[in-house]
Amino acid sequence: MRVSLFxxxxxxxxxxxxxxxxxxxxxxxxxxxxxxxxxxxCSQPAFNSGFQSEAARVGRxxxxxxxxxxxxxxxxxxxCAAMLKVSLPHLFEPxxxxxxxxxQVADRTWELSSFLVDCLGVDSTGAVFPExxxxxDSCHLLRELGHRDQARRLIRSVQGIQLVEMxxxxxxxxxGGTFSVKxxxxxxxxxREKLDRxxxxxxxxxxxxxxxxxxxxxxxxxxxxxxxxxxxxxxxxARF
Amino acid sequence: MNWKRSPKTLRDQSRTALQDSQLQHNLQHTLxxxxxxxQLAVSEVQNWEELRHYAxxxxxxxxxxxxxxxxxxxxxxxxxxxxxxxAESARQATDFILDLAHRRxxxxxxxxxxxxxxxxxxxxxxxxxxxVVETDLGEYIVQLAGQQPSHLVAPALxxxxxxxxxxxxxxxxxxxxxxxxRITAAARQVLRRKFLSAHLGIxxxxxxxxxxxxxVVVENEGNIRLSLSAPRVHVxxxxxxxxxxxxxxxxxxxxxLIRSATGQRMTSYVNLVQGGRGPGERDGxxxxxxxxxxxxxxxxxxxxxxxxxxxCIRCGACQNICPVFQSIGGHAYGSTxxxxxxxxxxxxxxxxxxxxxxxxxxxxxxxxxxxxxxxxRIPDLLLELRHRIQREKGARAARLPVERWAFQIWxxxxxxxxxxELFSRWSRRLARWTAGDRLGRLSRVIPPLSRWNRxxxxxxxxxxxxxxxxxxxxxxxx
Numbered sequence: 246m247r248v249s250l251f252x253x254x255x256x257x258x259x260x261x262x263x264x265x266x267x268x269x270x271x272x273x274x275x276x277x278x279x280x281x282x283x284x285x286x287c288s289q290p291a292f293n294s295g296f297q298s299e300a301a302r303v304g305r306x307x308x309x310x311x312x313x314x315x316x317x318x319x320x321x322x323x324x325c326a327a328m329l330k331v332s333l334p335h336l337f338e339p340x341x342x343x344x345x346x347x348x349q350v351a352d353r354t355w356e357l358s359s360f361l362v363d364c365l366g367v368d369s370t371g372a373v374f375p376e377x378x379x380x381x382d383s384c385h386l387l388r389e390l391g392h393r394d395q396a397r398r399l400i401r402s403v404q405g406i407q408l409v410e411m412x413x414x415x416x417x418x419x420x421g422g423t424f425s426v427k428x429x430x431x432x433x434x435x436x437r438e439k440l441d442r443x444x445x446x447x448x449x450x451x452x453x454x455x456x457x458x459x460x461x462x463x464x465x466x467x468x469x470x471x472x473x474x475x476x477x478x479x480x481x482x483a484r485f
Numbered sequence: 486m487n488w489k490r491s492p493k494t495l496r497d498q499s500r501t502a503l504q505d506s507q508l509q510h511n512l513q514h515t516l517x518x519x520x521x522x523x524q525l526a527v528s529e530v531q532n533w534e535e536l537r538h539y540a541x542x543x544x545x546x547x548x549x550x551x552x553x554x555x556x557x558x559x560x561x562x563x564x565x566x567x568x569x570x571x572a573e574s575a576r577q578a579t580d581f582i583l584d585l586a587h588r589r590x591x592x593x594x595x596x597x598x599x600x601x602x603x604x605x606x607x608x609x610x611x612x613x614x615x616x617v618v619e620t621d622l623g624e625y626i627v628q629l630a631g632q633q634p635s636h637l638v639a640p641a642l643x644x645x646x647x648x649x650x651x652x653x654x655x656x657x658x659x660x661x662x663x664x665x666x667r668i669t670a671a672a673r674q675v676l677r678r679k680f681l682s683a684h685l686g687i688x689x690x691x692x693x694x695x696x697x698x699x700x701v702v703v704e705n706e707g708n709i710r711l712s713l714s715a716p717r718v719h720v721x722x723x724x725x726x727x728x729x730x731x732x733x734x735x736x737x738x739x740x741x742l743i744r745s746a747t748g749q750r751m752t753s754y755v756n757l758v759q760g761g762r763g764p765g766e767r768d769g770x771x772x773x774x775x776x777x778x779x780x781x782x783x784x785x786x787x788x789x790x791x792x793x794x795x796x797c798i799r800c801g802a803c804q805n806i807c808p809v810f811q812s813i814g815g816h817a818y819g820s821t822x823x824x825x826x827x828x829x830x831x832x833x834x835x836x837x838x839x840x841x842x843x844x845x846x847x848x849x850x851x852x853x854x855x856x857x858x859x860x861x862r863i864p865d866l867l868l869e870l871r872h873r874i875q876r877e878k879g880a881r882a883a884r885l886p887v888e889r890w891a892f893q894i895w896x897x898x899x900x901x902x903x904x905x906e907l908f909s910r911w912s913r914r915l916a917r918w919t920a921g922d923r924l925g926r927l928s929r930v931i932p933p934l935s936r937w938n939r940x941x942x943x944x945x946x947x948x949x950x951x952x953x954x955x956x957x958x959x960x961x962x963x
Contacts, residue, residue, distance in 0.1 A: 252952075254905075258946055261950055264951035264955070265951065268955070280955055292868070293868065293871075295845075296892040299893060300896070302900050388850070388855055416808055421847070421850070424845065430500050431812050434812045461941070464941035467942040468942045
């Protein structure tokens with residue numbers, strides 16, 4: 246089976262290890278992983294900020310890359326996957342060719358944890374990680390895509406791991422894209438609440454399916470001088 | 486809406502709220518307790534999701550046939566001897582009530598809690614001529630404090646018992662400390678006298694049942710029941726979206742509203758009002774008026790994308806669950822309706838220019854949509870409003886459209902592999918040039934980086950992007 250990896254702009258620029266580990270995990274499961282270097286961004290930053298025509302422009306270039314692709318598109322981000330699966334078709338007029346393509350892409354797009362569990366039926370990647378971790382439900386993965394259990398199943402399958410739940414694991418980390426710079430104080434206050442919940446859980450690591458949440462939490466903890474160890478799900482699952 | 490844009494921005498006010506440790510404590514304490522009760526109350530209802538879906542369907546159906554159901558409601562109320570007044574604007578509604586008070590030579594009014602009353606600025610309009618007393622304990626507290634409600638259901642949410650005790654000592658000259666019973670008793674002593682002497686009682690409406698003309702008002706204190714039964718005249722004010730077609734659906738709506746709002750199974754009082762005193766009846770007001778208020782609602786109704794805003798039953802659950810509301814409370818929004826529902830309703834009621842910040846004061850986390858008992862897709866509506874505000878800003882070009890330019894450049898960069906990769910390379914060079922580490926001093930002064938940097942460290946660009954590493958591994962293709 247072949248899959249096409251959409252690595253997301255954030256991972257490409259800031260967290261390449263997440264992309265490399267996604268490839269590593271998928272290959273371990275016997276998949277052929279294609280990476281089309283024409284890819285850039287899912288268009289979400291503009292869409293969420295209200296700039297629909299700018300988002301549509303980037304969306305069209307995404308569709309030019311993936312429109313003809315017949316393979317599953319795997320994305321190591323709940324937020325970007327939700328943009329592609331839920332929002333992208335809304336950017337184009339129903340009945341138009343772009344709209345048709347966007348819906349096709351939406352149907353073929355998979356967020357990583359859901360792809361592993363729901364599409365491949367994988368329970369374990371054979372990873373080993375003898376540490377105590379807690380899992381942060383990123384908003385779009387949980388509430389747009391409805392995936393609560395997939396990542397937890399995969400985490401529990403990791404050898405030696407102990408998954409402890411934090412209080413309000415489904416509360417937003419406060420990032421919210423441009424929200425974090427439009428309302429930096431509110432955003433940071435939300436993030437610090439999250440840091441408190443993580444600390445109270447007693448876990449040494451926080452795992453999430455979105456690099457953006459982890460980025461936000463990490464940036465806050467650095468500024469506050471608090472130690473926080475973050476791990477993207479792909480990085481965890483690739484520890485074999 | 487009775488609305489003057491505050492000279493302070495939402496961001497300014499949010500900063501103040503975040504630094505107010507007493508407010509932070511009050512919010513945390515009350516909201517977490519309410520959410521906990523709600524969770525217990527909802528978990529008892531096996532078919533909660535079905536009920537939500539049903540209620541949403543009924544509401545959307547009603548909205549798409551609103552004129553018909555309102556006329557039916559009007560006829561049913563009239564048949565029972567009530568009078569129905571259609572107020573297109575806030576002004577028409579308040580003028581009617583003022584004129585009525587003048588004609589009857591009324592001096593005093595008791596009011597039951599009504600968010601619509603807040604929306605149309607009823608107190609301000611009446612207070613010049615009449616004595617107006619809020620009789621809901623929370624509203625009474627807020628009125629004494631000279632403030633506005635900070636929550637749909639719990640108007641004095643922002644105040645602690647201690648603060649309320651001090652307020653009572655100052656305004657009523659009673660010593661009540663922090664004791665809830667003594668606070669309540671002190672308020673009751675004042676309010677009982679007002680109920681008995683008031684000429685006019687004004688209440689809101691939770692649901693207006695079209696087929697029977699029944700107006701439903703839920704409460705826990707009994708003050709609304711007194712407001713609508715003790716004075717000679719009862720005026721009920723109702724937003725036109727509050728109509729439901731059938732009495733048979735009322736139990737569904739009550740279950741959703743009450744459990745979502747307070748986490749109770751049922752409120753202490755559910756008032757079903759069928760108008761004033763009937764022939765041969767010995768009590769109740771001698772006259773009853775229903776004021777149906779539009780005040781911008783038909784404009785929302787006409788907008789297919791945003792219409793479901795009007796399905797709201799004002800339970801306040803979206804405020805309780807919202808991490809932004811939890812962080813800053815209601816007053817920071819500077820509007821009558823606050824929190825997630827306020828952020829979609831306010832710009833629609835007052836116009837996009839009147840509340841251009843509200844739709845952006847959200848991380849789009851979606852908790853509001855999931856908790857909403859009628860499933861209003863608040864994040865989608867926020868996005869639609871953001872889109873319209875940006876479009877309108879672009880068209881008017883009132884200020885420097887910096888954000889638009891930024892996204893235009895961004896979309897130009899992101900819509901071509903070559904430009905994206907070139908940008909990526911140059912960003913790395915710039916990062917190396919500026920002190921080698923984070924974007925250094927530059928990022929502390931240039932927005933939006935500076936805004937990010939105030940409370941957070943700027944993340945570093947990876948030394949090599951994923952695509953470079955992938956290509957280097959010999960498998961990247963072209």
